[in-house]
Amino acid sequence: MTRRTFNITRRRALMGAAALPLTAATTSPAFAAAEMMGIATTRFNRVKLGSFEVTTLLAGTRTVPNPQSIFGMNATPEEFAEVSAAANLPTDKAQFFFTPTVVNTGEKLVLFDTGLNAGGISGALKAAGYEPEQIDTVVITHMHGDHIGGLNDEGIPTFVNADYVTGETEFDAWDTAANEGFEAKMRPLAEQTTMIKGGASVTSGITAVEAFGHTPGHMAYMLESDGQQMLLAVDFANHYVWSLAYPDWEVKFDRDKAQAAATRRKLLSMMAADKIPFVGYHMPFPGMGYVETRGDGFHFVASSYQQLMD
Numbered sequence: 001m002t003r004r005t006f007n008i009t010r011r012r013a014l015m016g017a018a019a020l021p022l023t024a025a026t027t028s029p030a031f032a033a034a035e036m037m038g039i040a041t042t043r044f045n046r047v048k049l050g051s052f053e054v055t056t057l058l059a060g061t062r063t064v065p066n067p068q069s070i071f072g073m074n075a076t077p078e079e080f081a082e083v084s085a086a087a088n089l090p091t092d093k094a095q096f097f098f099t100p101t102v103v104n105t106g107e108k109l110v111l112f113d114t115g116l117n118a119g120g121i122s123g124a125l126k127a128a129g130y131e132p133e134q135i136d137t138v139v140i141t142h143m144h145g146d147h148i149g150g151l152n153d154e155g156i157p158t159f160v161n162a163d164y165v166t167g168e169t170e171f172d173a174w175d176t177a178a179n180e181g182f183e184a185k186m187r188p189l190a191e192q193t194t195m196i197k198g199g200a201s202v203t204s205g206i207t208a209v210e211a212f213g214h215t216p217g218h219m220a221y222m223l224e225s226d227g228q229q230m231l232l233a234v235d236f237a238n239h240y241v242w243s244l245a246y247p248d249w250e251v252k253f254d255r256d257k258a259q260a261a262a263t264r265r266k267l268l269s270m271m272a273a274d275k276i277p278f279v280g281y282h283m284p285f286p287g288m289g290y291v292e293t294r295g296d297g298f299h300f301v302a303s304s305y306q307q308l309m310d
């Protein structure tokens with residue numbers, strides 16, 4: 001009897017000990033329970049380039065299904081799947097980022113592109129400590145909707161004190177195209193906009209670089225301060241793996257696919273050779289990194305702390 005009691009007690013004690021965490025979890029009130037809050041990321045990232053401050057702004061992000069309908073249109077599904085798997089990327093969806101950049105040269109606050117809408121760019125600017133009215137110059141790199149969308153909100157200008165700069169070739173191409181977005185966002189600013197060509201400077205240390213192909217007059221911008229360079233490369237390559245590893249893979253949004261591929265190879269070769277960091281408007285936020293050659297293509301290496309040191 002004694003022995004049996006002991007056995008039962010011992011067994012209960014063992015079972016009870018094993019069961020304790022579960023019992024506690026289900027019967028005690030969870031004072032520290034946190035709500036699920038959803039995916040979150042920072043909205044801005046500010047670095048130094050010489051004496052410039054360069055802030056990338058997350059003006060929007062979205063998940064897009066079936067990425068091979070956009071990237072690698074001329075690759076086989078097997079090749080696309082293989083390249084994606086090697087980079088730990090799914091093939092059924094991709095995440096798109098929309099990343100305008102604001103540069104404080106010490107004399108001017110220059111914003112490059114404006115995201116999908118006024119709310120997105122204003123919110124990201126405010127998160128980074130700027131007000132839209134502080135922007136001195138808005139540079140429009142090209143006139144796709146995700147770059148000009150934030151210029152106004154149903155006709156009300158977002159950047160009330162700014163002047164505007166864009167590429168002459170780009171403006172002229174859209175001028176004749178009767179595009180709704182262009183008419184709503186860019187046309188009203190024509191009088192206030194300075195049209196420039198490749199090689200022209202926006203302000204001291206900011207130079208336009210022709211990167212045609214994505215659109216007829218798409219331009220990148222080279223930043224240079226105290227001997228340091230960074231390329232705001234914008235949409236010359238829109239995916240950090242698919243566009244860099246395979247510059248010749250065709251992209252739905254590239255107007256002239258052969259010219260876009262040639263531009264990709266030219267800029268990627270230059271950045272790899274000269275070790276120039278770049279910001280890609282659609283690269284994973286904060287969108288900043290370096291280019292290495294790999295095989296016949298290139299490889300994206302995200303910036304770590306290279307631009308985060310005084």
Ligand SMILES: [Zn+2]
Pocket residue numbers: 144146147235281282
């Ligand atoms: Zn874009």
